[in-house]
Amino acid sequence: MSTVGIRLHRSGSIYSRIRDLLKTDVIERDNRPLWYDVYEAFPPIREPVYVPDMKLDEFGLSIAKDDVRPILYEEDWVRATYSLHYSKVSHNNLKDVTSMFIDKKYPCVCSTLKFVEQYQEFKNKDSSKEEIFAKTLDYFGKIDLQK
């Protein structure tokens, strides 16, 4: 495509390089790449200019700040307490993110999900969260949740 022009991919974007070659008549208008018109009509959200990766410190570790917000929910306390103390499944299950994002339509045996749903139903302003937790435990005392 380009026997003329710079081959250093770190300078500008592919669009700006071709555009400047066209502007200075190094490439004829007829020989422009096929994507050029489509790019001009529907440009990407960010111009694809090369940005190097962040440098590592002397120990080979990242020096970037972790400022991505954590995703937390109100019912996380219930989920954690139930899973830690009452669930028959091993505690490693807490690390399994899929069980927390699971779709309700799919059949699953996730007892924590059922417990949290029941907790949400019992929820009201008057009683504290520990009381509602105990109430939900009583409710499920007769039923085997693991099935």
Add this chain to the structure above:
Amino acid sequence: MKRISTLCSCSAYASAFIQSTNSFSLRTLTSHQMFYFKSSMKPLFPSSKTQQSFLRTVQSEPKIQVATLQKNTERENPLLHSDFFGVKSLVTIEDLYKARVHFGHTKGCRNELMKPYLFGCRLGTDIFDLDVTLQHLHRALNFLAHMAFRKAIILFIMKSHQHGHAVEKLAQECGEFAHTRAWGHGTFTNNKINPRELKGGIKLPDLCVFLSLQDTVQDRHLAIDECAKVGIATIGICDSNVNPSIITYPVPANDDSLQSIELFCSLFKKAVLLGKEKRLDIENSSQSVKTADSTE
């Protein structure tokens, strides 16, 4: 030509396509001799300024004429249409969610440049913002369909033992090329012969679609830099641990799970086929017009 056929697993359609266009310059045919401009001496694709001035003059005229004029421009130039191929109706956020597109890598291997695409971090796992992903995906699919419409040579690239066959199958089904094996260093850049002349050299693709930017577990794919050096546009699915800066149309999404790769394969296939269908429709209609003229 031999080299590209051994290099890429090309289907019968694609090889026939290249052989048929081998005798004359493919580039000039595809982009600049679009048949609906043959008769007129207008500039092929007016620049944005002329478009705007043109639209302004249209708006000052009576309403009925505006409607007819806009219809004509839409039929003539697909680049003036916002969604010419109807690509935006192909995928919804729910599809993305069910295909587990929102899952990124653990936060330990996060790339700083992927931060703007993230919704947050759930228990140590990065989660993509699917609204942002959908925006990028629509642009990428639209671009892909337009390139297929212009008879571009599209190369699907993915170095993965797990998903390689699926990608090759995708390329075969939509009549394009795939490269899923180890990448030879300098495949694009070490061309002794000018590729434009097509005298036994390799014809470079017009668009590369990366289904994963990773070569091995740690390294990024060598073809990304080579595409940028040679001036090939790229579409790439960027997971949260890669540098997306050089990709022309990045799609921030999960590139590891089977479901998400299947979804992207089907979407890319649909977009390419939509572009090709439109091309066939327009060619057929123009042929019928020509035959009608000759009979008269």
